[in-house]
Amino acid sequence: MRHEQPDDWFMNDSGQAPNAEVEGGVNTPIDTAGLRGKLTRNAPLAKLVWFKSGGAADWLFEPADLEDLHAFLTRLDGELPVMALGLGSNLIIRDGGVPGAVIRLGKAFAQVETHDDHTVTCGAGAHGVLVSSTARDAGIAGLEFMRGIPGTIGGFVRMNAGAYGRETADVLIDCDVIMPDGDWMTLPAVDLQYSYRHSALPDGAVVVSARLQGKPGDPKVIGAEMEQIAEAREQSQPVRTKTGGSTFKNPPGHKAWQLVDAAGCRGLRMGGAQVSEKHTNFLINVDNATSADIEGLGEEVKARVYKHSGIELEWEIQRVGRP
Numbered sequence: 001m002r003h004e005q006p007d008d009w010f011m012n013d014s015g016q017a018p019n020a021e022v023e024g025g026v027n028t029p030i031d032t033a034g035l036r037g038k039l040t041r042n043a044p045l046a047k048l049v050w051f052k053s054g055g056a057a058d059w060l061f062e063p064a065d066l067e068d069l070h071a072f073l074t075r076l077d078g079e080l081p082v083m084a085l086g087l088g089s090n091l092i093i094r095d096g097g098v099p100g101a102v103i104r105l106g107k108a109f110a111q112v113e114t115h116d117d118h119t120v121t122c123g124a125g126a127h128g129v130l131v132s133s134t135a136r137d138a139g140i141a142g143l144e145f146m147r148g149i150p151g152t153i154g155g156f157v158r159m160n161a162g163a164y165g166r167e168t169a170d171v172l173i174d175c176d177v178i179m180p181d182g183d184w185m186t187l188p189a190v191d192l193q194y195s196y197r198h199s200a201l202p203d204g205a206v207v208v209s210a211r212l213q214g215k216p217g218d219p220k221v222i223g224a225e226m227e228q229i230a231e232a233r234e235q236s237q238p239v240r241t242k243t244g245g246s247t248f249k250n251p252p253g254h255k256a257w258q259l260v261d262a263a264g265c266r267g268l269r270m271g272g273a274q275v276s277e278k279h280t281n282f283l284i285n286v287d288n289a290t291s292a293d294i295e296g297l298g299e300e301v302k303a304r305v306y307k308h309s310g311i312e313l314e315w316e317i318q319r320v321g322r323p
């Protein structure tokens with residue numbers, strides 16, 4: 001069933017991913033009859049996220065397709081918290097694991113289609129690089145920035161991911177989401193109330209697809225820009241390490257990396273976690289860090305920056321689960 005969104009759902013949204021304890025958790029029975037996807041109880045998540053740290057999901061569901069996901073969520077009927085997982089490139093999964101059900105979208109959600117009006121329809125599991133390359137091949141410009149951001153379209157929509165002066169809010173027309181109780185709705189971009197690295201996507205909403213608006217462009221020019229982006233990333237960011245992308249949002253008028261650097265945190269270590277020497281707004285897992293090491297280091301950096309500059313940094317990385 002498809003529903004229009006109620007007018008005031010965003011009033012209750014905290015903008016945070018779920019992190020509550022749940023009664024029952026992993027022991028909550030789930031009826032699997034008829035489900036075609038893979039449901040795993042107590043599923044380790046560390047291998048699925050960039051930091052390679054953190055605990056297990058009470059339940060991990062990898063749906064076979066859209067109908068299967070819809071059937072699963074309808075069956076949960078809002079009884080368990082639901083969290084979507086993309087590539088885990090902006091995520092600390094706490095060591096005590098994630099309560100409720102984590103949804104991971106696979107190949108069935110990774111299709112990308114281009115249209116004559118220079119729009120692109122993509123499944124929420126499609127990677128940014130696939131979306132920008134498919135758009136390039138169809139002569140659609142405007143999505144080049146997605147080339148350098150290592151996440152899925154679902155994560156982009158949730159985080160308002162962006163780079164080089166453009167962000168998801170500039171190109172999103174609308175997205176289809178399934179709510180934790182199985183309700184399905186189309187949300188136009190305006191309803192997501194986008195701001196810098198933030199959307200008002202309701203807690204537990206799983207984005208399943210999105211429509212993006214591009215403009216006519218020359219594939220050669222688009223391709224050249226994408227290559228430049230890839231090269232710039234490689235030089236400035238620790239892209240081949242266990243990391244979580246930008247740790248803190250840039251405060252208005254400031255660059256987070258400069259504040260961290262000025263506070264003397266370059267290379268700072270806590271347990272197996274370290275502030276990257278290459279880009280000081282990146283935390284990296286250098287030696288079997290726990291998520292507590294990584295989050296604790298982030299908190300220490302925040303405190304030092306505040307002491308040094310009086311500026312309070314705000315986490316960009318989503319931190320979810322039980323400590």
Ligand SMILES: Cc1cc2nc3c(=O)[nH]c(=O)nc-3n(C[C@H](O)[C@H](O)[C@H](O)COP(=O)(O)OP(=O)(O)OC[C@H]3O[C@@H](n4cnc5c(N)ncnc54)[C@H](O)[C@@H]3O)c2cc1C
Nearest residue numbers: 084086087088089090151152154155156158161162207245
């Ligand atoms: C090396 C590196 C470079 C990066 N550079 C940039 C950059 O330039 N700009 C930038 O903005 N970000 C950057 N990031 C951060 C990250 O890539 C983005 O935030 C991206 O949007 C996260 O996508 P994901 O699919 O991995 O989401 P995840 O990290 O898996 O999840 C992030 C949040 O999105 C939610 N989410 C994921 N999928 C869905 C879905 N289908 N439906 C609903 N919610 C969902 C999760 O619940 C979570 O709250 C970088 C990260 C790394 C590691």
